[in-house]
Amino acid sequence: xxxxxxxxxxxxxxxxxxxTLSCSQTLNHNVMYWYQQKxxxxxxxxxxxxxKDFNNEADTPDNFQSRRPNTSFCFLDIRSPGLGDxxxxxxxTSTMDRGGKLxxxxxxxxxxx
Amino acid sequence: AQKITQTQPGMFVQEKEAxxxxxxxxxxxxSYGLFWYKQPSSGEMIFLIYQGSYDEQNATEGRYSxxxxxxxxxxxxxxxxxxxxxxxxxxCAMREGILTGGGNKLTxxxxxxxxxxx
Numbered sequence: 001x002x003x004x005x006x007x008x009x010x011x012x013x014x015x016x017x018x019x020t021l022s023c024s025q026t027l028n029h030n031v032m033y034w035y036q037q038k039x040x041x042x043x044x045x046x047x048x049x050x051x052k053d054f055n056n057e058a059d060t061p062d063n064f065q066s067r068r069p070n071t072s073f074c075f076l077d078i079r080s081p082g083l084g085d086x087x088x089x090x091x092x093t094s095t096m097d098r099g100g101k102l103x104x105x106x107x108x109x110x111x112x113x
Numbered sequence: 114a115q116k117i118t119q120t121q122p123g124m125f126v127q128e129k130e131a132x133x134x135x136x137x138x139x140x141x142x143x144s145y146g147l148f149w150y151k152q153p154s155s156g157e158m159i160f161l162i163y164q165g166s167y168d169e170q171n172a173t174e175g176r177y178s179x180x181x182x183x184x185x186x187x188x189x190x191x192x193x194x195x196x197x198x199x200x201x202x203x204x205c206a207m208r209e210g211i212l213t214g215g216g217n218k219l220t221x222x223x224x225x226x227x228x229x230x231x
Contacts, residue, residue: 031216042204042221050216088156094217101148102219104158
């Protein structure tokens with residue numbers, strides 16, 4: 001009954017080689033988020049979509065892009081991964097309610113060699 | 114200044130005992146929300162409990178309760194009757210306002226690693 005699904009669970013890429021992480025949801029939520037979580041650190045919001053409207057956090061590097069072709073799917077593209085981009089990437093969804101909790105996927109652990 | 118502070122990097126508790134995980138927050142907003150999430154080693158963030166700033170009663174969800182002390186800006190999580198399956202990382206998070214363009218921005222603390230022992 002997985003509601004937010006992230007693929008792959010583990011991703012290995014080479015320094016500078018573009019990589020795409022995917023997220024899908026069955027909740028029909030109109031907001032989707034991408035968080036980056038480095039080892040032993042708090043998750044940090046990279047950007048979010050409200051429907052098809054893309055919203056970047058001010059300190060998210062240009063190296064990170066995202067696409068949301070429809071309500072169910074959202075992709076995170078890292079154009080030229082560096083060693084510092086190795087992290088867990090968490091996708092989440094929510095409604096617009098002020099108390100709306102975020103539903104998270106299991107994450108994709110990205111390694112950069 | 115950190116918005117969410119979790120001062121306990123690691124905690125141990127005996128099975129069936131209660132444990133309190135500390136969380137303090139900093140905000141000038143009158144309307145905000147506080148969340149606790151559990152992150153097992155599998156990586157998924159699991160929602161546990163929510164407290165709105167205007168809620169007068171402390172939130173409870175099964176074995177989880179949130180000890181909300183607004184004047185002290187603290188939102189401690191209490192887990193009663195700990196189970197081995199409670200061993201995980203626990204994150205406190207705060208929502209302030211609404212994100213530009215919609216949605217809820219959660220700012221997370223650095224987490225507390227809880228280990229439940231026999």
